[in-house]
Amino acid sequence: MSFEHHQIPADLLAWYDLSARDLPWRIGPAARKAGIRPDAYRVWLSEIMLQQTTVAAVKPYFERFVARWRSVEDLADAETDDVMAEWAGLGYYSRARNLHACAKIVAHGHGGRFPPTAALLKALPGIGDYTSAAIASIAFDEPAPVVDGNIERVVTRLYRIKAPLPAAKTAIRRTVAAITPTERPGDFAQAMMDLGATICVPRTPSCLICPIAAHCAARSAGDQALYPVKPPKRAVPSRVGAAFVALRRADGAVWLRRRPAPSMLGGMAEAPSTDWSARADGETHAASAPFTAGWVHAGTVEHGFTHFKLALEVYRAEVETVTGVEGWWAPPDRIAEQGLPTLMRKVVARAIAAEPALAKEKRPARKQRTASIRLEAEPEGSFSLVDDAAAGTRRPPRPRRRTRRTSARWSKG
DNA sequence: AAGACGTGGCT
DNA sequence: TAGCCAAGTCT
Incomplete structure (x- = not known):
């Protein structure tokens, strides 16, 4: 299988050219190939919002943020409480705090321009391994290895990596680095994520329409459902x-x-x-x-x-x-x-x-x-x-059975 | 380095 | 229903 690695980016990008999702923070593959780069501010903002959060949940927040704060300087000059309030409902609120802190550093310490390498980006608050690589590759064409949950799934299937997460992360990152092309690295990363989000999904992947099924070891073995291997979850108290x-x-x-x-x-x-x-x-x-x-x-x-x-x-x-x-x-x-x-x-x-x-x-x-x-x-x-x-909203009727609680009246002291 | 950290949608 | 999962980061 390894002799085919060089084909993966080509096959995947050909699929991406036709099937890329149209998202508010993206420029399409055609525009990208014409030399246009997406705005680093929008890329950064979307990547922070997308951490552990679905695309559908992010979209309206992204639109409201960019309408209210059109640049990183605008955001830096906002009141923290306003940023927190605009974030309310998205969850993981330390992201909003770090977002504002990061905006201030970029606006007032870097002249309003995001540093253009993954290594520099990673030093900023709220930006870790994944986000630094994503911004560097998507906005600045650096072939940094982008590894998110989607890509972990795709890669563990491609190579039948049996080591459980998170121990397998190092091997996954090394593998992604090996197949990331120097041409269109950002589109490659987004294509991998689109593939994981729409075809190489967790439960029942659509291998029949997968553009890189021919390169997939798990597909050959028929055990794609086994990957990625994860440790058992602890009970929630x-x-x-x-x-x-x-x-x-x-x-x-x-x-x-x-x-x-x-x-x-x-x-x-x-x-x-x-x-x-x-x-x-x-x-x-x-x-x-x-x-x-x-x-x-x-x-x-x-x-x-x-x-x-x-x-x-x-x-x-x-x-x-x-x-x-x-x-x-x-x-x-x-x-x-x-x-x-x-x-x-x-x-x-x-x-x-x-x-x-x-x-x-x-x-x-x-x-x-x-x-x-x-x-x-x-x-x-x-x-x-x-x-x-x-x-009379047409939601499916929820099974509702709630014990009637007596109203307890008391006052302090 | 394992646990803290939100929420909504899907099965 | 209850659990699983989503473009992770920080400590």
Whole structure:
């Protein structure tokens, strides 16, 4: 098989010329061959956003970022809180912090130009092995070995690499370096990623239409499903906590504060919440309310993170004002601008959807619809309360069975 | 160097 | 449903 290695780039690039995905941060293969290079700012921004994140999720964020900040200098001059708020919902928020730090270095330390080699790029915050190679090859034509999850899959199949990840990374990188062409290295990297994303997919790869099936050892052996070999996953533990949503009686504004930078969701806005502990009960929640108010249990929000599951008990209270604690009021029509991560959007949505305690006493008990109600950020920046169960949206009916929770009323002290 | 770090879509 | 997975980086 090895005597055919030199054919891989040619066959793959021929396929890419016809089948390249049209993405907002890309220039097409035709433009690239005409000597046009993509804007390094857009390449960098897209690569940071795409870390562990799907293309579909990234697209609207990318469009909003480049519309708001047209250059790396613009982004460097933005307020960090604005950058964080614009990032809200994309996840892995240290990326946004590093993004802004990187923009400042490039704008004020490198004259607004990204350094053009992988080695130099890798010194910048948020740019590691993959991203440095991707930017260097796509924006600057350096034949740096680009290795992401797609390419790991493609290469372990091409060469039947049986060593489990991540130990196999060194061998994979060496292999990618050996087949990366000096002509069109950026298109080669993007072609490999397109192949992994559309044909050489994890479960059932479409080998019949693969442009490099002829060079694939796993395809020959028929064991392509075995690669890449990965270690078993650890079970994810559960944590619990409570969140407190104060609503200003006058206008329905929500009291928010900022989470400390180095923590989970660091630097993002939140409705004040307790620590998220491995084990806790109502007593802990009560003692941890941020201030005294008529807190009423409004339901539970469940949220899955990478390394733990979280169940947050949501309490709401209607108040005149708040004193003695750090934070700010977010008017109801401006909640979308506050930079609430998805977990906290769920929390606020749950609290707003909960019926006021007084009304509740007058009405017959009604089943809670915790998971069907959500806050949705509209593209224009508005923020709407969506009730899937009532609105007749044509989502497949979700199996919903939720134990009715009694509203516990208590106040601090 | 293994674990922290988000979220949404798909099976 | 519950798990798996996605253009990784940092410590």
